[in-house]
Amino acid sequence: MPIVTVKMLEGRTDEQKKALVEKVTEAVVEAAGAPKENVTVIIEEMAKNHYAKAGVRASDQ
Amino acid sequence: MPIVTVKMLEGRTDEQKKALVEKVTEAVVEAAGAPKENVTVIIEEMAKNHYAKAGVRASDQ
Amino acid sequence: MPIVTVKMLEGRTDEQKKALVEKVTEAVVEAAGAPKENVTVIIEEMAKNHYAKAGVRASDQ
Amino acid sequence: MPIVTVKMLEGRTDEQKKALVEKVTEAVVEAAGAPKENVTVIIEEMAKNHYAKAGVRASDQ
Amino acid sequence: MPIVTVKMLEGRTDEQKKALVEKVTEAVVEAAGAPKENVTVIIEEMAKNHYAKAGVRASDQ
Amino acid sequence: MPIVTVKMLEGRTDEQKKALVEKVTEAVVEAAGAPKENVTVIIEEMAKNHYAKAGVRASDQ
Numbered sequence: 076m077p078i079v080t081v082k083m084l085e086g087r088t089d090e091q092k093k094a095l096v097e098k099v100t101e102a103v104v105e106a107a108g109a110p111k112e113n114v115t116v117i118i119e120e121m122a123k124n125h126y127a128k129a130g131v132r133a134s135d136q
Numbered sequence: 137m138p139i140v141t142v143k144m145l146e147g148r149t150d151e152q153k154k155a156l157v158e159k160v161t162e163a164v165v166e167a168a169g170a171p172k173e174n175v176t177v178i179i180e181e182m183a184k185n186h187y188a189k190a191g192v193r194a195s196d197q
Numbered sequence: 198m199p200i201v202t203v204k205m206l207e208g209r210t211d212e213q214k215k216a217l218v219e220k221v222t223e224a225v226v227e228a229a230g231a232p233k234e235n236v237t238v239i240i241e242e243m244a245k246n247h248y249a250k251a252g253v254r255a256s257d258q
Numbered sequence: 259m260p261i262v263t264v265k266m267l268e269g270r271t272d273e274q275k276k277a278l279v280e281k282v283t284e285a286v287v288e289a290a291g292a293p294k295e296n297v298t299v300i301i302e303e304m305a306k307n308h309y310a311k312a313g314v315r316a317s318d319q
Numbered sequence: 320m321p322i323v324t325v326k327m328l329e330g331r332t333d334e335q336k337k338a339l340v341e342k343v344t345e346a347v348v349e350a351a352g353a354p355k356e357n358v359t360v361i362i363e364e365m366a367k368n369h370y371a372k373a374g375v376r377a378s379d380q
Numbered sequence: 381m382p383i384v385t386v387k388m389l390e391g392r393t394d395e396q397k398k399a400l401v402e403k404v405t406e407a408v409v410e411a412a413g414a415p416k417e418n419v420t421v422i423i424e425e426m427a428k429n430h431y432a433k434a435g436v437r438a439s440d441q
Contacts, residue, residue, distance in 0.1 A: 076389055076431065076438075078200060078237070079404070082300070083382040087412055089185055093193060095411035099384070100191035102403035107388060107396055111190050115200070117143070118186040124272055125301040126381065129294050130283035132276065133381075137206055137248065137255075139322060139359070140221070144199040148229055150307055154315065156228035160201070161313035163220035168205060168213055172312050176322070178265065179308040187198065194198075204361065211429055215437065222435035233434050239387065240430040246333055247362040251355050252344035254337065259370065259377075260327040261383060261420070262343070266351060267320055274351055281346035282323070289339035290331055298383070309320065316320075326422065368394055369423040373416050374405035376398065 077103050078115045084133060085120040092118055138164050139176045145194060146181040153179055199225050200237045206255060207242040214240055260286050261298045267316060268303040275301055321347050322359045328377060329364040336362055382408050383420045389438060390425040397423055 079099055087095070096116040104111050123134035140160055148156070157177040165172050184195035201221055209217070218238040226233050245256035262282055270278070279299040287294050307317035323343055331339070340360040348355050367378035384404055392400070401421040409416050428439035 076433075078387045080385045080387075081382055081408065081412075082384075083412060083414070091412055092185060093196065095408065096188035096193055097191045098407035098411045099404055100188065102407040103386065103400065106400035106403045107386075107392055109388070114190060116188045116191075117182060120186070121300060124275060125303075127279035127283065127299045128381075129297060130280045130299075132279055135276065137250075139204045141202045141204075142199055142225065142229075143201075144229060144231070152229055153307060154318065156225065157310035157315055158313045159224035159228045160221055161310065163224040164203065164217065167217035167220045168203075168209055170205070175312060177310040177313075178304060181308070189198075214429060215440065218432035218437055219435045222432065236434060238432040238435075239426060242430070243361060246336060247364070249340035249344065249360045251358060252341045252360070254340055257337065259372075260325055262326075263324045264347065264351075265322045265324075266353070270351055278347065278350035281350045282343055285342035285346040286325065286339065289342045290325075290327060290335055292327070311320075365422060368397060369425075371401035371405065371421040373419060374402045374421075376401055379398065 076113050077107060077109050078117070079103060080117045080119060082119045082121060084126060085122060087120075137174050138168060138170050139178070140164060141178045141180060143180045143182060145187060146183060148181075198235050199229060199231050200239070201225060202239045202241060204241045204243060206248060207244060209242075259296050260290060260292050261300070262286060263300045263302060265302045265304060267309060268305060270303075320357050321351060321353050322361070323347060324361045324363060326363045326365060328370060329366060331364075381418050382412060382414050383422070384408060385422045385424060387424045387426060389431060390427060392425075 100114045126133050161175045187194050222236045248255050283297045309316050344358045370377050405419045431438050
């Protein structure tokens with residue numbers, strides 16, 4: 076039942092995303108004791124002008 | 137005040153999306169007793185390479 | 198694969214919540230053509246002092 | 259540590275988005291007493307056919 | 320239509336939360352040009368053992 | 381900048397949660413190439429009567 080959402084800046088390759096969902100799934104199985112088939116992972120990419128830290132967007136740095 | 141978010145894989149037609157928000161809104165009105173004008177429904181589509189079950193993305197099946 | 202999240206003010210009975218997830222699930226199955234076993238519904242309740250419209254919280258009205 | 263997400267219809271200019279993250283960040287710093295460098299703001303835009311109020315999408319009005 | 324969600328560690332007073340939703344609402348009205356009555360703000364508090372930066376939870380520091 | 385949210389049913393021990401945020405953080409660092417200090421992990425627990433699959437809540441099984 077764990078549903079994992081990863082928000083990150085756009086720019087990762089498809090290979091990185093594939094590895095990301097595999098490794099995050101394994102981490103949840105190991106640590107939370109959830110059956111692998113119950114783990115969902117969703118990637119949500121953010122554009123650089125839609126993400127800000129300390130009031131400054133990634134696109135404005 | 138209910139705010140409903142539906143995350144699903146991309147690929148539905150605009151007619152399906154229209155029906156979806158109508159039917160989900162009705163369901164919330166009936167079951168939760170919320171006035172119709174207070175119900176918000178948001179659709180968030182996921183690309184196939186951004187959604188994984190059991191560590192395998194929809195794009196890799 | 199649809200994952201539906203319903204955010205609403207706390208105060209509904211358990212019977213209302215049961216009906217809510219049933220009706221919303223049916224609505225998604227009918228409108229989006231998703232198999233019933235793939236539909237997930239999550240309820241997230243908000244306390245009245247954690248929800249505001251037009252800058253006024255439900256607890257302050 | 260505050261993480262602020264602003265969901266809104268697409269259509270704002272980049273200048274508006276820049277001002278939005280600056281002003282929201284300041285608001286959180288002032289009201290919650292969080293150090294500015296700890297405040298994250300994320301903008302998530304919705305297409306008009308993905309947002310509905312009272313069962314009617316913004317694209318159908 | 321803007322819906323703003325503020326996730327932060329628990330511990331703020333009710334006065335701080337009241338000020339937070341007021342100031343964030345004003346910020347969105349000014350910067351995004353949204354009518355005040357359309358702005359929704361939701362506060363979501365996190366327990367210290369449910370929030371981690373760099374792999375270390377706030378409760379373990 | 382990756383912000384990871386893990387939604388799961390309540391019931392895990394504090395040790396499991398500690399391990400969860402550590403392992404998920406490592407997974408994101410390895411796969412996405414993000415500096416460890418930039419990774420945020422948030423746990424959100426769901427009560428059994430607030431989570432449903434196929435229209436049936438975990439509390440009704």
